[in-house]
Amino acid sequence: MGQRERWLGLVKVAKASPPVLATTRHLGAFSGITSPCVYHSSSPKKVFLTLRQSFAVVLALVSGTLAKDWESPEYKWLYEFPLPIPPPKTEKFQPIIDPVTGKKIRYYEIEIKEFTAQVYPNLGPAKLVGYHGISPGPTFLMERGEEAVVRFTNHAKLANSVHSHCSPSDGSLYSPAKEEASLYGDVIHVNGQLRPYLRVEPRKYRFRLLDASISRTFFLYLEDIQHNRVRFDVISSDAGLLTGPQSVTELYISMAERYEIVLDFSFSKGQNITMHNTRSFAADIDYLHTDKVMHFVAGDNTVSDTTSVPSALRTVPFPKDKAGIDQHFRFERQGGSWRINGVTFADVNNRVLARPKRGTIEVWELENSSGGWSHPIHIHLVDCRVVKRVNGRSNVVFPYESQGLKDVVCLGPGETVTVEVRYAPWPGVYMFHFHNLIHEDHEMMAAFNVSVLADLGYYETQLADPEWRAKTEDPAAYVFNAVKSRIEYMAKFQPYNNVEEVESRLDAYWATKTNAPSTSSTASTLIVSTTPTSTPVSPTITAKPTTTSMSDDDKKKDDDKKNVSTTTTMKKKRGMRARRVDMEMPKRTTAAFRLIHI
Structure with a gap:
């Protein structure tokens, strides 16, 4: 490859x-x-x-x-x-x-x-x-x-x-x-x-x-x-x-x-x-x-x-409060298989269970009806605010959950958890799933489509080309001059490089709309600690809008296809946008990730 x-x-x-x-x-x-x-x-x-x-x-x-x-x-x-x-x-x-x-x-x-x-x-x-x-x-x-x-x-x-x-x-x-x-x-x-x-x-x-x-x-x-x-x-x-x-x-x-x-x-x-x-x-x-x-x-x-x-x-950039429930997801076991709202990931025609608009806030209700198992829910792309817990953990959202943002939310046996999420900055089709790996491997996964805003008026470079897939190992590619040439070529594309401007454009876009959604409260501010630390290191192609007359269901399916030409996931982290790329690597092949730290 x-x-x-x-x-x-x-x-x-x-x-x-x-x-x-x-x-x-x-x-x-x-x-x-x-x-x-x-x-x-x-x-x-x-x-x-x-x-x-x-x-x-x-x-x-x-x-x-x-x-x-x-x-x-x-x-x-x-x-x-x-x-x-x-x-x-x-x-x-x-x-x-x-x-x-x-x-x-x-x-x-x-x-x-x-x-x-x-x-x-x-x-x-x-x-x-x-x-x-x-x-x-x-x-x-x-x-x-x-x-x-x-x-x-x-x-x-x-x-x-x-x-x-x-x-x-x-x-x-x-x-x-x-x-x-x-x-x-x-x-x-x-x-x-x-x-x-x-x-x-x-x-x-x-x-x-x-x-x-x-x-x-x-x-x-x-x-x-x-x-x-x-x-x-x-x-x-x-x-x-x-x-x-x-x-x-x-x-x-x-x-x-x-x-x-x-x-x-x-x-x-x-x-x-x-x-x-x-x-x-x-x-x-x-x-x-x-x-x-x-x-x-x-x-x-x-x-x-x-x-x-x-x-x-x-200052944590929590989403602004939003009333009501936009989506309800029931995680359960049916006939020996793990399902979300009755759907497994193998059901390619129905596995896109939500279509939030880019830059909007939605409230999701997550219900565990699978029996005695606990299920950590991982929502790709975004971080969420845990709003409420019922029927488990004494109906308490612990302070170490509520005082920060999460990308994995524990869903205890019989428990229902409410989370609030802003779907930004990138459009595309993403996955959410249980992080119990046995259940995940048995298809307890689904997808959501952050819809493209055709009239956003912002050009974005997003790499989703076969050129960047894994390839057979070539010793000549590991010498300095070859590495330097390849990295310089990659750098010229500068994809996902203007996050602040994208966020600003999204806020400005929704500010002009009727019933505009809430946006994040504020940019994050780090207060430097003097505590000794172990410091770490720590796309989807956006298609042109179609003008063909289509039914609502056909439009949804068409949007899902347009928004994903390869299996990808991009993740937002307060000024960090990390993109997940599934890379199948046959034996003796190579592949490279680039991290852009702003």
Whole structure:
């Protein structure tokens, strides 16, 4: 297949500094606002490395029943091995100059390949597939305002699909023998290490958490040696910093959700602090040690720490309040299949379930009628505001949800959640789905079409050409002059490069319309914290309007076809526009992403 050197979108990253816990998988800070952005690879019938944020709570196979202590071989080495810290990714060559903007473009290469890792100390090495043959994968550290191109080369035996849409996931779990419904794993691992420990100084630390499990939701809490709960501050969620720190003693986190916390070990000098997972939570099946996550071993030395967490972190660009419900989606299981409003993703004629107009705000009601399962809902392109919860979690929207924006929303058993979303800046057909990977793999997905505004009057360059697809590996393409030529050619197109102007045009457009929709409240403002941080790196063709007379149904289907010529997803993040591109990569092929950081 042809090489797909895609432009991911417009991304802002924070200034890099030595990480406290480096992110794994990839990226992290947008608009000066830390937020996990993850690349992951998928291939049939394999369990692949999950690339996670630093200190990501990662479960390949999680939990089981109390009637069985283990499904896997028993693991006896609780908190005996240190937490792995992924290495920073280094550039392949010197930066390349963008011929249009004059800015530096950094260039990285990632190799997907097989390797082995010693998971159980008493058993043989496990065979894995991942980035650069390490677990977890490397960390990208970048400064705000930088651009980067990341080229992926597939040296694995099977084809891989590489995409980035700021939501992580494992490869699918395949159990060919003795299959059973709702098979939960029994081993919790963090950054690839089963129940590790981390030595810390008696000071503040900032950690990034990601639940990269296949099917398990966590209810995390910290406990000292006297079994007292330890309080910590939640400062960031999927879409970046919250309005201010939220002091809590426990944290719900479902598959693909991300949070950042600040934990002060000065109150635990010389003690062990244990991170636990609450048992019997969200109907997930427990095993013997599914309540144990990891240890923090606090030193007894004296460390000067004069930092503090600011009481205000930023102004979050919430959508303006909107009355009523625009869309209701029922997530359920029918006849052994997972459906949204009775539709599976295989139903190509009916899977577009919503058609919000570009630049408008809609209120979506999400209902979980699937029984005892919890379902994290991931809506591509946009970030949402969680407005209300009923029939679950004590009917409470937690402050660490309400004080920020989300792209993954946990939907508990029997629960109904209301979210508010502004569908901007880009048009096109996008996906929303459960991030329980088993349900997702069984077609619990649907699409929505952000309609083109034919009279917007703004020209946009959007790359969706076969020229940028993956192609067979050519050693000559990896030398500096070839890389430089290719990147300079890509840069001349400058797609998705004027986000602020697009937003301004959309606001001006709807201001002239009757019953104009609300728009975002304000641009995000970052208040710089002095708290020690682990700084991360952290199209759709728009067709011309038709003049042919068509029925309303035909027009909708025609719009859906026009808005998607390839499977793509673009994601907005407060000044960041990251574009997801599904890239099928046969063995020994290469493909490249470009990140544009404004």
